[in-house]
Amino acid sequence: MPHLSRLTSLALAIALLGATPLLQADQTPTATDVTSEKAPLPLDELRTFAEVMDRIKSAYVEPVSDKTLLENAIKGMLSNLDPHSAYLEPEAFLELQESTSGEFGxxxxxxxxxxxxxxxxxxxxxxxxxxxxxxxxxxxxxxxxxxxxxxxxxxxxxxxxxxxxxxxxxxxxxxxxxxxxxxxxxxxxxVKSVKSQMLDDGYGYVRITQFQVNTGEEVGKALDKLRKDNGKKLSGLVLDLRNNPGGVLQAAVEVTDHFLKSGLIVYTEGRIANSELRFNADPADASEGVPLVVLINGGSASASEIVAGALQDHKRGVLMGTDSFGKGSVQTVLPLNNDRALKLTTALYFTPNGRSIQAQGIVPDIEVARAKVTREQDEEGIKEADLQGHLGNGNGGADKLRSKGEKPVRLQDGDYQLSQALNLLKGLNITRN
Missing domain, CATH: 2.30.42.10 (PDZ domain)
Known part of the structure; x- marks a missing residue:
């Protein structure tokens, strides 16, 4: 997508919450990128800091090295900003880079x-x-x-x-x-980022578990495979973003672009240079305009909310499930010169209609709570077609006898939200046709 080349001087990425953080973008910001003006040093506060450090070194019950004190001070600065900013020591920085490749311990x-x-x-x-x-x-x-x-x-x-x-x-x-x-x-x-299969004749299912670097490409391949498996254009599609904690911003843009032909996908606003970005869809539509239901829940965060919010604003699909998590901030990975890095919140993102998701989340169009599905045994009785000497259909239709044997278990049979999404798609097709 040509418009993604605008990610040049700023390493913008959406953070994942917890054990699998974000991916560093292709280009590391320079000092001029992240510092617009040099403010005067707060000399009184620096004198207080130096005095506190000196008192700890001289009076604390056990000796503490300068390195430990300074690193703890850095961690303190980051921890009191917001839950997603952090100081990454070498091991944590390495794990961060490994996690978005799809494999970690x-x-x-x-x-x-x-x-x-x-x-x-x-x-x-x-x-x-x-x-x-x-x-x-x-x-x-x-x-x-x-x-x-x-x-x-x-x-x-x-x-x-x-x-x-x-x-x-x-x-x-x-x-x-x-x-x-x-x-x-x-x-x-x-972590396999994208899973797909046919739910029923003509109805496909794509689940994104996490937004990794290649997720956009994988969704494109999944849509193509579903179309080939069906032998023709799909009648409907379920995009499952439940319990997807987010991932890479660029991947969210690419996935959304598969379902839109034009218009704004997401924009960001921040204080540092080049943090105000806008991403637009290109004319290609890998989904071919197929009727779409998007599933979300309280575990859908960050990049998931970008996709859901954009599709909802463009009225491209029906959002179903429960309210999403509500993480609408952008994190930038700023590598330091000693194998360490800062993961710093640098911007907020907004849906095409200007909605901030931060601390509010995405509200689905149709609320469907999680529920257990139990299927009763279908004790089919004898039908007219089973009676000896019954009349034929008259219009040449074949006799419909009592069904025998167990029906195969389908993915939607044990998933109430998914079964409701599929029923909605079928209903939409009936009225459209």
Whole structure:
């Protein structure tokens, strides 16, 4: 997409919450990019800082090195800005770069902070966390019996990472209930960004678990494969963004562009040079204008909300599910000269109609809460066509006998929200035709 070349002097990317942070953009900002004016140094505050550091070194019960004190001071500066800004030491910076490539070690769980506790934003598909039944909104109150109250998000993530196969116990609180333990084994997390399949004749399904560098390309391939599998243009499509914690800004723009022919996708506003960007759709439409339902929930954050918000503003599809997470800020990775980096919130993003998602989220067009689906046994009785000597149809139609055997289990059969999305698509096609 030609308009993406505008990401030149600013490393703009949307942060993922927790264990899989954002990807550094192709070009590192220079000092002139991120500093518009040099403000005078606050000499009184610097004298106070130096005095506090000197007092700690001379009076603290144990010796503390200058390096430790200064690094703690840097961490303090970042931690008191917002939940998504952080100082990344070499190991954390390396993990950040690895995570958006789609493979990293840990539990496969995205986390944030709430009231001093670690809160689950979403488990990632096909990981120990999702297999253990961990849900968005769960509070992690202990990690291996150590309370998480007061831990920073980065500290909690570090404790949950570890060697593949090693055990870990998380103590969770769900919806204000009693604490309970979940035993897991760490694994090498290989995240497949895009999954797709046919739900029914003519109706396709695309799920995006996380926005990685190549997600836009993968969605394009998935749409092409669904079209070929169907043998003709699709009758409808479900785009599933539930429990998708976000990812790379450029990937969100590319995915949205597959469903639009023109118009604004997203724009950003910030203080530093080149932080005010606008991304527009190009004329190509990989989805061929197919009727679209987009599924979102409280675990849909960041880049997911960019896609959902743009499609909703353009009335390109129907949003179904529950309110999204509400992360509308942009993070920039600013590498330092010692294998460290700053992950700094530098801008807010807005939907085409100028909506800020920050702390509000996207409200679906049709609210459908998560529910368990239980299918009763269909005890079909004898039909007219089963009776001996019954009359024929008269119009030449074949007899419709009682069905025998079990029906195959489909993806939508155990997923109430997905089944409602599919029913809506079928209804839209009936009225359109």
């Amino acid at each position: 840990g539990l496969g769980i995205e986390v944030g902070t709430e009231d001093g506790f670690i809160k689950v934003i979403s488990p990632i598909d096909d990981t120990p966390a999702s297999a253990a039944g961990i849900q968005p909104g769960d509070l992690i109150v202990k990690i291996d019996d150590q309370p998480t109250k007061g831990l920073s998000m980065m500290e909690a993530v570090e404790k949950m990472r570890g060697k593949a196969g090693s055990p870990i116990v998380l103590t969770l609180v769900r919806e204000g209930g009693k604490p309970f333990d979940v035993e897991l084994k760490r694994a090498v997390i290989k």
